[in-house]
Amino acid sequence: MTRKLIKIKHLIxxxxxxxxxYGTHNNERIGETGNFLIVSQQEVNRFVALGVQELYINTEKxxxxxxxxxxxxxxxxxxxxxxxxxxxQAAQKPKTLADELYDAKSILAKASTELENAIAHLRxxxxxxxxxxxxLLDEIYKSVSENRDAIVTVCRKKNKDGYxxxxxxxxxxxxxxxxxxxxxxxGAILELGLGGLFHxxxxxxxxxxxxxxxxxxxxxxxxxxxxxxxxxGEFLIKVENFPEKAMAVVLExxxxxxxxxxxxxxxxxxxxxxxxxxxIVDVYDACISIRAYGAAADPCQVIRQLxxxxxxxxxxxxxxxxxxxxxxFPVGTLVRxxxxxxxxxxxxxxxxxQPMVRLVYDLKHxxxxxxxxxxLARPRAKMDKVQGHESPEKWNINPFRFISxxxxxx
Numbered sequence: 010m011t012r013k014l015i016k017i018k019h020l021i022x023x024x025x026x027x028x029x030x031y032g033t034h035n036n037e038r039i040g041e042t043g044n045f046l047i048v049s050q051q052e053v054n055r056f057v058a059l060g061v062q063e064l065y066i067n068t069e070k071x072x073x074x075x076x077x078x079x080x081x082x083x084x085x086x087x088x089x090x091x092x093x094x095x096x097x098q099a100a101q102k103p104k105t106l107a108d109e110l111y112d113a114k115s116i117l118a119k120a121s122t123e124l125e126n127a128i129a130h131l132r133x134x135x136x137x138x139x140x141x142x143x144x145l146l147d148e149i150y151k152s153v154s155e156n157r158d159a160i161v162t163v164c165r166k167k168n169k170d171g172y173x174x175x176x177x178x179x180x181x182x183x184x185x186x187x188x189x190x191x192x193x194x195x196g197a198i199l200e201l202g203l204g205g206l207f208h209x210x211x212x213x214x215x216x217x218x219x220x221x222x223x224x225x226x227x228x229x230x231x232x233x234x235x236x237x238x239x240x241x242g243e244f245l246i247k248v249e250n251f252p253e254k255a256m257a258v259v260l261e262x263x264x265x266x267x268x269x270x271x272x273x274x275x276x277x278x279x280x281x282x283x284x285x286x287x288x289i290v291d292v293y294d295a296c297i298s299i300r301a302y303g304a305a306a307d308p309c310q311v312i313r314q315l316x317x318x319x320x321x322x323x324x325x326x327x328x329x330x331x332x333x334x335x336x337x338f339p340v341g342t343l344v345r346x347x348x349x350x351x352x353x354x355x356x357x358x359x360x361x362x363q364p365m366v367r368l369v370y371d372l373k374h375x376x377x378x379x380x381x382x383x384x385l386a387r388p389r390a391k392m393d394k395v396q397g398h399e400s401p402e403k404w405n406i407n408p409f410r411f412i413s414x415x416x417x418x419x
Contacts, residue, residue: 011068012111017061020053025071026064027115044115046071106355109159110413116148117163120178124206128174128213137248139203146185146202150195153186158356161186162340165308166409167298173212173220176298181205183290183334184258190334191286197254201283204258208287211241211259238263239272254283262287265322289315289323289331308339309398337361341408343399348392349373351399353408358386362395369411370404380411 012027020026024047047053056064066073104112123145127137153160164179184205188198212220215237219230226234241259245251261284264270266277270288280288296311312332319328336357338344344352344366352366363385371378385393401408 013066013068014063015066015074016063017057019074020064022047022049023072025067027067028065029061107413109156110163113152113159113163116152117178117182120145120181121174124174124177131213131244139248139251146199149182149185149202150198153189157186158340161335165297165341172298172300173209176294177206177209179294180208180290183294186334187286187290187331190330200252200254204255207245208259208262210244211237214240235271257281257283258287262291264288266324267321285324285327289327309342312337336364338364338398343401343406343408345396345399347394347396353411355412358384360386367411
């Protein structure tokens, strides 16, 4: 995918805007944050009037700066016709992993914006409307269907300051991926996503001093923090047509099958399937995230912990299905191979233990090597296998630098 920064004076109908750039102090005034086709000169004029000075365009989905001369050659071809031709040509090109990660990140960024708007309405004492969220959830559904690995990988990249928002969006996407693994129907999966998006909405009632406390919470603070699930239910019961299954995600994502969870200390099948799924996703995503009181854990370590808690806190079969969703070695994991090389997992395969990897380092000669992609699940690759995961810090390797420069910089 080709992304280009242009001045507002060069914007013409037929260009596809990826993101609003310099000069926009409040994207909410515009009503768009990116990912749309400019279809008229009136739209161009609107951005000029709003003070936009620069935009990022996608030259595969729409027109480029060099297309004016081509338009003159085409004679009767309109800018929109040419843009559609370009879009069709782009659809035929195989996407790189970096492209897929960028697309996934863009979709989740839109979800983050919608959730932020909903939170603002609730803080102002206003009602929220979930109707506009269904098309967005459908976008996430399609993204998960086309490349689950990309969505799951983007969910790993969060900022400490935006934890609550980013965790909720990740929870949404991971729940939808989990639902697809369980072969749920589309409607149920969309409801899973909606529940995931709002599962922590009750935290807006928890004092910031408690949410952002870097140390251990006192018993009194813990009691307050643990009310967020019930508070979330109180907020959402007032929302028109909020689905029952999505509500279960909100109310039950901290319940445990042994009855040690909260807020109701439900046991076993007293917890709905959606609630049980949500509890697994919540623990995984929270642990791999940077939070006020701790660093992000290695995904492989968290997966091991989930295995250990399977049958105790979580139903064993559901834990197994969730791990099938994300992989034993999630994308972005640094692994050691039997060939004495270090590689980065770039895609899951049918074999949970033998993913597709990108070779990057030769341990025998202690040097980086030209990246090479190998599908370890294929017969010709059987001579090499994953021995285990390695610490990126130990080897001073940022795995995402070899996958997506944009994610590496986060």
